[in-house]
Amino acid sequence: QVQMVESGGGTVKAGGSLRLSCAVSPRSTLEYCMGWYRQTPGKERVWVGDIDSDGDIFYDYSVRGRFTISKDNVNNILYLQMNNLKPEDTALYVCAVGRDTWRGGSWCPIGYWGQGTQVTVIA
Numbered sequence: 127q128v129q130m131v132e133s134g135g136g137t138v139k140a141g142g143s144l145r146l147s148c149a150v151s152p153r154s155t156l157e158y159c160m161g162w163y164r165q166t167p168g169k170e171r172v173w174v175g176d177i178d179s180d181g182d183i184f185y186d187y188s189v190r191g192r193f194t195i196s197k198d199n200v201n202n203i204l205y206l207q208m209n210n211l212k213p214e215d216t217a218l219y220v221c222a223v224g225r226d227t228w229r230g231g232s233w234c235p236i237g238y239w240g241q242g243t244q245v246t247v248i249a
Contacts, residue, residue: 128150128151128152128187128238129150129151130150130189130221130223130238130240131153132147132241132243133146134147134240134243136204136235136244136245137246137248138211138246138247139248140211140212140248140249141163141210141211142211143207143208143209143210143219144211144245145196145205146206146207146208146243147203147204147205148162148203148240149201149203150202150204150221153225155223156199156202157179157204157236158179158223158224158225158227158228158237159176159177159178159179159224159227159228159235160176160197160204161173161175161195161220161222161224161234162174162195162206162220163189163219163222164220165217165220166216166217171220172186173186173232174186174193174219175244176222176233177196177197177204178227178229178230178231178232178234181197181202182231189215192208192209192210192211193206193207193208194206194209195206195207198232204223204225206219208245209249212247213247213248213249216245217244218242218245219243219245220240220241220242221239221240221242221245222238222240223236224236224237224240225237226248
């Protein structure tokens with residue numbers, strides 16, 4: 127059973143930074159594609175970016191240049207470094223793991239969702 131433990135959310139002023147973490151188990155998921163989504167109340171979940179099984183990383187245009195996805199392949203932890211945060215980045219950020227390995231670029235097919243961690247950016 128795939129499990130994710132997310133952490134790192136919080137409240138920050140505009141222009142600030144946060145780093146989200148998502149520890150994924152079991153280790154058999156190490157080569158699965160993984161990514162981040164975000165969701166605000168009453169709206170659909172929105173793709174932020176992901177990393178495929180070759181380590182290629184893709185971002186939505188709204189976060190490109192400000193957010194960085196990385197992965198610790200020893201401990202199987204996915205990160206999202208968020209810089210220059212804006213009030214419109216306020217959302218529940220959800221870690222996502224693909225169904226299997228994926229080398230097809232962005233938008234890997236998601237099989238598992240985390241519970242999410244709240245990020246609030248105040249002006």
